[in-house]
Every structure is written in structure tokens, then in C-alpha cells.
Amino acid sequence: MAAAARFTVVGGGLAGLMTTIKLAEAGHQVDVLSVVPVKRSHSVCAQGGINGAVNTKGEGDHPDIHVMDTLRGGDFLAEQVSVKGMCYAAPGVIYMLDRMGVTFNRTSEGLLDFRRFGGTLHHRTAFAGATTGQQLLYALDEQVRRYEAEGKVTKYEFWEWLGTVKDESGRCIGSVALDLRTMEIRTFPAEAVCLATGGPGIVFGRSTNSIINTGTAAGRAYLEGAIYANGEFIQVHPTSIPGEDKLRLMSESVRGEGGRVWVPRKKADPRSPKDIPESERWYFLEEKYPKYKNLVPRDVATREIFTVCRDLGLGIGGRDGVYLDVTHIPAKTLDAKIKGVMEIYEKFVGDDPRNTPMVIFPGMHYSMGGLYVSFEADPRTLTPAEGSPKNQATNIPGLYAAGEADYAFHGANRLGANSLLSCIYSGMIGGPAMAAYAKNNAQSAAAKSDKYFNDAKKYWDERFADLKKMSGPENPYQIAKELGDVMTENCTVVRYNDRLKKTIEKVRELKDRWKNVNVLDTGNVANRSLSYTNQVWNMLELGEVIATSALLRDESRGAHYKPDFSLPEPKTKDPREDAGWMELWKKRHEKWAKTTMAKHAPEGPQISYEDVPTPVLAPEPRWYA
Structure with a gap:
């Protein structure tokens, strides 16, 4: 060569x-x-x-x-x-x-x-x-x-x-x-x-x-x-703002520069955030994690925000949302350090975060x-x-x-x-x-040999020709929307096995429906729906991998949180001082310190597990108090 x-x-x-x-x-x-x-x-x-x-x-x-x-x-x-x-x-x-x-x-x-x-x-x-x-x-x-x-x-x-x-x-x-x-x-x-x-x-x-x-x-x-x-x-x-088309990220840099997360202590408090005195604000991350405060890892911050809004009902106005507040930081400093984020919020929400606390909620990232x-x-x-x-x-x-x-x-x-x-x-x-x-x-x-390239091109020529002929009752964009809805609902912050099973069933239903889609456009120039229809099948395959892998991993680890398989709260502030808790952690870790390996098969993902080599650092429980 x-x-x-x-x-x-x-x-x-x-x-x-x-x-x-x-x-x-x-x-x-x-x-x-x-x-x-x-x-x-x-x-x-x-x-x-x-x-x-x-x-x-x-x-x-x-x-x-x-x-x-x-x-x-x-x-x-x-x-x-x-x-x-x-x-x-x-x-x-x-x-x-x-x-x-x-x-x-x-x-x-x-x-x-x-x-x-x-x-x-x-x-x-x-x-x-x-x-x-x-x-x-x-x-x-x-x-x-x-x-x-x-x-x-x-x-x-x-x-x-x-x-x-x-x-x-x-x-x-x-x-x-x-x-x-x-x-x-x-x-x-x-x-x-x-x-x-x-x-x-x-x-x-x-x-x-x-x-x-x-x-x-x-x-x-x-x-x-x-x-x-x-x-x-x-x-x-943990911090994004919703939009009709997508979510907009409010960077962790906001908290890195001193932004504070809080909610009113009074449920569904109708007052403007400026009118709520400091004593009536709950800075829940700072209270629970005094060492890291607002800069705990993202999975921790996300679950705490989710708990405050969904479980405790303390979201702003009784809805999903907490305040991300930078109004105590001089506007000149904000513009020097995080002006891009300030402009995104102001453009898409209409409020100036230099003067009014931002309202945020976790989003898939x-x-x-x-x-x-x-x-x-x-x-x-x-x-x-x-x-x-x-x-x-x-x-x-x-x-x-x-x-x-x-x-x-x-x-x-x-x-x-x-x-x-x-x-x-x-x-x-x-x-x-x-x-x-x-x-x-x-x-x-x-x-x-050119044969390999010719055969590959022929396969894709024929696949796209077949896609163009698809004229069924299903809309590929609707299938993608339903996939996104069920994945967001059941495969993000909190996961339960019964819901994950239903998610897998839903994905398989969508795969069957995909076979009856209408390609919507049979043109030969800039045909976005033709390309997207092909992509949707690949998205469904990945959705099935994600949901199946989540179903089979019966533990809570990092961003994968299953309340039914979480460790109990330790008896001490630092769990390393709780011998019984540490023994439980070691058993769970030894069982699940593995990489999930998914291989494709027509009947669904074939999942196996591979031990994670640890030549650099011996495992120990995360703790951020």
C-alpha cells in the first residue's frame, strides 16, 4: 500500500x-x-x-x-x-x-x-x-x-x-x-x-x-x-428551557459562575420571585449538599429537581420548573463570563435573566x-x-x-x-x-474488487426505491414523535421495570407501523422525508436497545435511576462510616460493575455484560454531602 x-x-x-x-x-x-x-x-x-x-x-x-x-x-x-x-x-x-x-x-x-x-x-x-x-x-x-x-x-x-x-x-x-x-x-x-x-x-x-x-x-x-x-x-x-421544536440548554457554567437553584418554600407561591424574601426560599441543593452545593454532578442535581417538582409539588406555580438565579451577580460579570447563555434565555423566553430568575427544568442532553x-x-x-x-x-x-x-x-x-x-x-x-x-x-x-462497492450501492439504490413506493397510512414523523414521547417519559430521570416493558412493547409496535408508512414525498431533489423515513428505522432500533438495556440493569447507578433497586439511605452522613451500607454497596457493585454489550438480532437486542477493568482506580461509592 x-x-x-x-x-x-x-x-x-x-x-x-x-x-x-x-x-x-x-x-x-x-x-x-x-x-x-x-x-x-x-x-x-x-x-x-x-x-x-x-x-x-x-x-x-x-x-x-x-x-x-x-x-x-x-x-x-x-x-x-x-x-x-x-x-x-x-x-x-x-x-x-x-x-x-x-x-x-x-x-x-x-x-x-x-x-x-x-x-x-x-x-x-x-x-x-x-x-x-x-x-x-x-x-x-x-x-x-x-x-x-x-x-x-x-x-x-x-x-x-x-x-x-x-x-x-x-x-x-x-x-x-x-x-x-x-x-x-x-x-x-x-x-x-x-x-x-x-x-x-x-x-x-x-x-x-x-x-x-x-x-x-x-x-x-x-x-x-x-x-x-x-x-x-x-x-x-438539570437546567434547560422548553421549546416547541427542542429544548434549549442553560449551561452548567451558569452555576459555575455562582448561579443558585431554588424554589419558594410555600407550595404554588403566586408571588414574583423578586418579592419572595430570602428566608422563604429553599436552596435545596445547597442545603442537602453543603460541600458541592449547586455543583453536584448532573445526575444528582437532576433527580433533586425532579423530586422537588414531581414528588413534593414545590415546582414554580405547582408546575415543573425551578428558579436558576443569577440576579445577585453583577450584569457586567455575567456578560463577561456567560453572555451567550443570557442571550439565549432572553431570546427564547423574553425575560432578562440579569434581572429576573430563569425558570428551568431537566431535559435529555x-x-x-x-x-x-x-x-x-x-x-x-x-x-x-x-x-x-x-x-x-x-x-x-x-x-x-x-x-x-x-x-x-x-x-x-x-x-x-x-x-x-x-x-x-x-x-x-x-x-x-x-x-x-x-x-x-x-x-x-x-x-x-469493485464488486463489493457495486453490491453495496445496489442494496441502497433498491432500499430507497422501495422506500419511495411506501404509501401506507402511517406518517414517519408521527412515529418518531411517539417514540420520543415514550422514551422521554420512561427512559430518562426515573425508571420502573413495568414502564420499561411497556416502552419496549411500544417500540416494537412502532416498528410494525413503520412498515406501513407513507414516504410523503417521492421527489428526486432534497427529499427530506425520504431520508428521514430511513433514519426513523435506525432510531427505533436504538430506542429498543436503550429501553432493553435499562430494563435488564436492576440497580441505580449514575444517570440510570431505578427507585425499586436503589440502596437505602445510609445511617451516617458519610456512608463509608456505615459498615452495613458499605457491604450492600459492595455486593451491588460487584454484580453490576459491568459494561452492557448489545448486539443486533431480528428478535431484538441480545444483551451480554463485560467486566469493567479497573487498573487505575479502585471503586468506592460516590458521596457528595
């Missing part, structure tokens, strides 16, 4: 762009497929910041503490080797981004400024106001454009990835994709393919995700044999689960071995995954501001892994 090989990266967000950069800087050709212009990838929506234990504030922070916070926050289900590699790389990643021109906030001394985020006691989150994702995405895109100018990178914007091309051994040797404007279907030969396609937020209907985040690529990879891991772990962000990927540990450092072809590799040879599309970095619950870091880090190690994989292959994908 020649020194320069051709690769495909699917997704133009932070994970996809960093993977592309690493491949291009090694001299390879890269095709980047994206359903939207690269600069509109969902990474652009990230607000709060990116984590790294740089310790400019002299708090004694260190990458080892970052590792511990991440593993504890994820309730010890994260892949420890990858987490350690990520946390140790983090300071260098932040300084690299600074050199690329990211407009990070700085202190009066000119140092990078850092804010606190949930699940840590240190100022560890570098930020560019409240538009950090946009600034990072634009900086990486500038670097990719250098390689575009050199002819090493070709962007295919408004192209949707449909599936893999495999040879006789099952090796991925390319992709099939759809031009969303002309509806042309074509193949893209590649030595390796990386899916960096984000999360499955639209499986839940309305979420804080962009409406492009249907999870269709991961769903199709699962259908083609890729393992989908830890699908049950879905993060619900992130998937800790995703495509299963492997790593090769360096025995000396217990971090991913540099350049190993095993890093970020799925169980399909030649198919890789990075960013939110993979499962590895967050376990049962993601800590805020670790997502941007994991996207960039997974691309940093995934690109070299793909290059090493290609170098080790005896025969290049380019030398493979």
Missing part, C-alpha cells in the same frame, strides 16, 4: 475534525461527510467549557485528581485507560487550542481563566464566554481548511452516511452515502472509516441536541454488527453509551498506547468511532466540560489508530 492512503471521517464536529487533522498531518487523504455544513455541527452548541487540570489558580489540582473525579462521577463504568489518557492530555489540549487562536477568557494577569463545573472542587474548566464549543469548532475547522487547500481533505457537506461497504471477511473497506440535495447515492472507498456522528438525542423527541442528532449512523452500524455499549445511560441536564470501542494500554503509563490500531476501534474491522458516538469516556454519568475534551482526545488517538490499521493490512481497500 502506498504511503498516502484514503480515509473517511463521518461527522464534522470536534471529534471528526480532530480525527481528520491527525490523518491529514500524517499525509493521508481524508473525505469528510457531514449532514450539515461542518461549522453547524452540534459541537457548535456547547457552551460551558473544556476541562483540564492546568492549576493556574494554585488549588493543587492535578491530572490524577481529574482522573479520580471522572471515574467517580461515572460510577466506575468508564474505560479507565482511556480516561487516564484523556485527563493527562487535557492541559496540552487546552494550550494547543489557545495557540490555534481560541478566544479563551483570561484573568487580569493574562493567564487562562478557569471556572468550576459539577463533580469537582477545583476550577478546571477553560472557557470562551458561554460559546466555547463554537470557538473550538471554528479553530479546528481553520486547521482543516489548511489541508483542504493542500488537497488532502475533501468535505462532502449535506451528505448522509448510510452504511458500510464490507469485503468477504467482514472488513469495512468504505461507505455508502446519500447527497441530501440531489439524492445521489455513491460509495466512498476507505482504508478505515470513523463515525464521529454525535448522540441520539432525537430518539427522545425534544432534547438539547440539534435536530440532526438522530443517532442514525450509530443505529445503522449496530444493525450491521457493531456492538452498542451502555445504551441505558442517558444524561438529563447526552448519551454516555455508544458504539463499543477498544483500547490498547501502555503497560508503563496505563494510558492508550500511542499509535495502536486498537484504539477507538469498533468490533467491525476498519470501523472506528469517536466523540459522543462512542461509549468509553463517561461511564454511567458524564461530568460537565469533559465532553469537548473527550471529543478532541478521541480524535487525537483515533486518527493515528486508523493510519496504523491501514498500514498493517496486507491489501488496501483501494485494491479490493
